[in-house]
Amino acid sequence: MEPFLIHILGCGSALPTLRHSASSQVIELRGKLFMIDCGEGTQLQMRKYHISFTKIQTVFISHLHGDHCFGLIGLISTMGMLGRTAPLHIYAPKETGPLLDMQLKMFCTGLEFNVVFHAVDTKRHQVIYEDRSLTVESLPLQHRVPCNGFLFREKATLPHIRRDMIDCYEIPVSQINNIKLGADWTTEDGEVIPNSRLVTPADKSRSYAYCCDTRFIPSLHQLIEGVDVLYHDSTYDKSMEERAALYNHSTSTQAAMVAKEAHAGQLLLGHFSARYDNEEGILNEAKEIFPNTQLTDEGMTFPILAKK
Template sequence: MILTILGCYAATPRTITNPTSQVLEIKNRMFLIDCGEGTQVQLRKHKLKFSRINHIFISHLHGDHFYGLIGLISTFALLGRKTDLHVYGPKGVKEVTLLQLKLSNSWTTYNLYFHELESTESQVVYEDDKVVVTTIPLKHRVYTNGYHFQEKSGDRKLNIEAVENYEIDTAYYQKIKSGGDITLDDGRVIPNEELTFDPLPAKSYAFCSDTVYTESILPIINNVDVLYHESTFLQSEEQYCEKTMHCTAQQAATIAKKANAGTLVLGHYSTRYGSIEPFKQEALTVFDNVELADDGKVFEF
């Protein structure tokens, strides 16, 4: 599971920082999460292939989270893309995107599908044979969702030594990997546990930005391996949280602790601060395993 931070700062882009956008690679899938201004430039800068992005998840319709979407969609067309593109986001994302395409007469060369969200309850929005994506209803100034990415358990791993010892034909390997027992020619039944090892534990990732502190998300993100949670302010500026509906680093750490998360990744920092290191120090007073997102940073979990 690889997370590439393209941008992780709040509000406006600067020459030294970018608004929210990140790429999650999980089970050989590549998902783009949020698409602030400059996303396609960051994708090029960090050598992430445009052609691998088939699903884009938008948390909410504030500019620092989706103003890069129309540019990316248009560039895909200019590059002659043919593969379908799916966009998941709040109701209105289709209207605002199609209006720009219409007025600029820049229709896509590929099928563009919108999956608009309105529910305030958690729901599955994407699923295939490897990954399932569920919304995390957040509390912000506009309708907002985070996203929970969960790997499905993979096949069991063959114990080659055991399989060869029983002289089992390779034609049965997939059955064994899928959990099946094997009956030998002499009638003996070999239980699957003797022929395989457990698969690697399925990993999970939760993206939570933007939101005021809310424990309503805990049942959805419980025991998540990696939690990205917004930390717009330090505790010294907590008075701004209620008005802007954002969190402090300490509050993000409290959510991580109560969710029993494996790792907390902080992001969405206000640009009022000269350094992001204090965010980590503040979070560490509550939660032990804290990482700082930063533009261009790559995490491998």
């Protein structure tokens, strides 16, 4: 099974600290890298954690707060200096377009690659990206400015060929793909070997939801039902619920409630307020409601595993 990984580059919140970087993470699947959010300093985090500038093909920006997007123009600029030629796709709220245009004109004349901007309607839940490995859906969130999360869904893969059966029936290599696609096999004697004897089931498709920044949305679980891994805004601990509501953020307890209602496999907490010297309290409160919860931290990599 191909690894499906989340690399955490930054899981801090708006105020910069030496403890956490501004929001950014990189999703890795089948050799392609997708960035979600790009706060100031993201390109340095990429250097630090050996994330390839070349392999990033798409950047998704959740919303236009600085701690989620101030690093974007620097990233593009550096990609230019590194001689990138492949287009870079940016999915972000529509207001990003004019700013990006102005910045590209001022700072990135002579780029040898295209920056292709895709305006995302933050109010709609829809597929905004698709390739042969996965789809990405926008998840409307509730924050102080238009904001949406992202749901990465791996596409169904093909069943696994049973090597022993192929050898046993001496099936030629040219037929392997047909069998993966469901064909039976007829031997020279006319015996039909049903497809189910020739393959084992495909791996379960995996999914990952990024829901940050957002206030607690009691219905959010409906959009991400059964998600394998959920990363959810958990800026505050339970005692700060009022403040969370005021600033349109969530507590870790609320994040855990979303994970529980969604029947998620695992919950990752992030976007921690600068007030915390450690996030153990935040973690423990979430675990009371949703035991399979983990704190994120810069440099950590999480595998997305299909839930049991």
